[in-house]
Amino acid sequence: MSVLNTMSATEAAAAIAAREISSVELVEACLTQIEKREPIVGAWVCFDREQALRAARECDATPPKGLLHGIPIGIKDNIDTRNFPTEYGSRIYSGHQPQRDAACIGLATRAGGIIMGKTVTTEFAMFEPNKTANPLNPSHTPGGSSSGSAAAVADFQVPIALATQSAGSIIRPSAYCGVIGYKPSLNTFAPDGIKPIGASLDTLGAITRTIDDHLLMWSVLQGMQSVQAPPVPARLRVGMCRTPFWHQAAPEQRTALERAGARLSRENIEVEEVELPAWFDSLNDLHGQVMAYEVARNHAFEFDAARRDLLGMRTRSQFELGWKLLPEDYLKARAVLHRARNEFDVFCKDFHVMMVPAAPGEAPLIQSTGDPIFNSIWTLLGVPALTLPVGLGKNGLPVAVQFVSGMDTDLFLLAACRKMEALFKEKMDCS
């Protein structure tokens, strides 16, 4: 029974529906793993054994009411929950207790999901590291800002955790922890009850260990009762793109992308090298401007003199950067952003999905959450992105590739990646 916590949500939900396992057994296995590992990994701001088991007993006493019936999930701590404090990773909100659930919590619980607790976020989902360690090597970062969500899923503490991305906050930690992160198209899921960074960028998504679980969660967060997956062509065309930031990729990341391309080619998948429009190399800076401008204004309350001293240095300097930007510069950036979104929409019609680096390499040491250089541009474009772990680097830590596709082609991207998932079950040596 100790392996129950390694099941995917999809497998576990089927087993619960078939009464092969109980939700209580599953939740108990996850709690055991959480309690054992929390002193080392630190993935949780809070969790509640009694609350989780009570919910599991209720599930076991009733027929399945939805796709997540009896399944434990973790919730990033920038999402409001009425049964758990919500601190946004900030000392300003120490002990803060919302009086209501975010919409995504409402959708997850309506589907029968069991909220295990709140997973650690960096301060206001930005760059100030928090307490979480990489479960594969605690002296390394799990990445951020969805640090706890990635670590908890990678460490088999929960099969699914909700996460958010405004730069690289889902994809990067997933790559560093060797799990599957999915950042949807902009505005795919309901934002109610999630603390905003910037409306041009903020995206709710999830971290899991299988793509089936992403398809499951996609339906849950749309409020649907069954899982959908569109057909995928027999011969997938994958555009492999080194991106303008290739020189910032470590050797293990370069090797990972190239070997992943070779691996796909051997499996009747057409892999073609593609280059982004030349001017797209400016989009990383553009992302920085848009994010800094928007995050500063969205945190006007927290930046008030009475609370400013409670901010970490990196957060404070992000806000200060944003306050130096003028509306006219921000509006110019938005104009470029609209142009880039339209241009990418045309560009990506030449292939089914694009394959790019997921991060600069293996997880760095724990003092920083790493660089979102390979993520920000896709977040800015608002397109869906998914990271798939494919190999191990010189430190024995995961390296991953990232798949992206056109705006609102999320279900196709998930279905296409599911086709490739099995090819990378065995991790390639990328050291």
Added chain:
Amino acid sequence: MSVLNTMSATEAAAAIAAREISSVELVEACLTQIEKREPIVGAWVCFDREQALRAARECDATPPKGLLHGIPIGIKDNIDTRNFPTEYGSRIYSGHQPQRDAACIGLATRAGGIIMGKTVTTEFAMFEPNKTANPLNPSHTPGGSSSGSAAAVADFQVPIALATQSAGSIIRPSAYCGVIGYKPSLNTFAPDGIKPIGASLDTLGAITRTIDDHLLMWSVLQGMQSVQAPPVPARLRVGMCRTPFWHQAAPEQRTALERAGARLSRENIEVEEVELPAWFDSLNDLHGQVMAYEVARNHAFEFDAARRDLLGMRTRSQFELGWKLLPEDYLKARAVLHRARNEFDVFCKDFHVMMVPAAPGEAPLIQSTGDPIFNSIWTLLGVPALTLPVGLGKNGLPVAVQFVSGMDTDLFLLAACRKMEALFKEKMDCS
């Protein structure tokens, strides 16, 4: 001194800075008007005389710290405030007290603004009427969902009120109450702390009695210290558009648009009749689909069985409508939406601003908040819109025109409208 409450925010801020009037005198005049009129107009969920006067005394004791120094403003009750309950117009949130201020409240108070209280919204900023009456004739609706904001400004209870629009919630009540509503481009102002309806539509804006006050508030909500207004060409080109919904406009509204066009033509303004691309007549239905889909998911928590009975009939039926829509239909609607936004961007390059009806006519009787038919399409396109009262209809109630322009040309729109504002000081007979 009793006329202080009729001053614009811009005039009052200058007078306070010059020590010609005090903030206490201004706030006192507004409070007197609020207290006298509240039993008839019902614009407020709550206001706080002592809190407002305390803030005013603090302003009077210090040099101006920002553009709104000592100026009273009203806040729509779907915006979180830590010093006032925030009920979102819903029985579910009766007495609900947030622990923090929304970002826009942080920005307004940082600029020295005095939060007078919370103005009435329809339930979750949708279609269920609340207690507010039209101050010009209490048997008629003030419009919605920003009912209290429009009524309070029209009734000289405050010079400025914050408001939001996801269909016609700023423009329509402003038109019905004879004040100036400005719905910015999508994502112009920080959304933090405002309860979402749908990310494709939700827009924070303001209602005032002068366009100068909109320019002022624009700077405040961008966190700027001075007011900007771009130059306007000597000869403005105005595209006058009856829209595909012209047959739904009452005679007084048709007369208002046509006479406004004639009025502008006499003033060296080029007025040309323009027609939207034919397929744009489908955008009103598209708006309905996008809004219903998104609002249902954003209110998953409130639609939970435990709370559902506390919803009004119209709100509940909106949610139920949204739950009937499938993700694939929603995604199709988004694709059309993107196409329409791009097409309108090209279309509106032929003129400086477009002039269209603001509402179907005068304010209807109080049983409904009126039809957003002349507003939804602009909200869906995400473009800036401003309503200007131009005449009086057969019931002696205001009729207005609406100006719209391309995405992110907000400051230009405000400056262009300021040029036209004085031409309509004297209201035309449109009965």
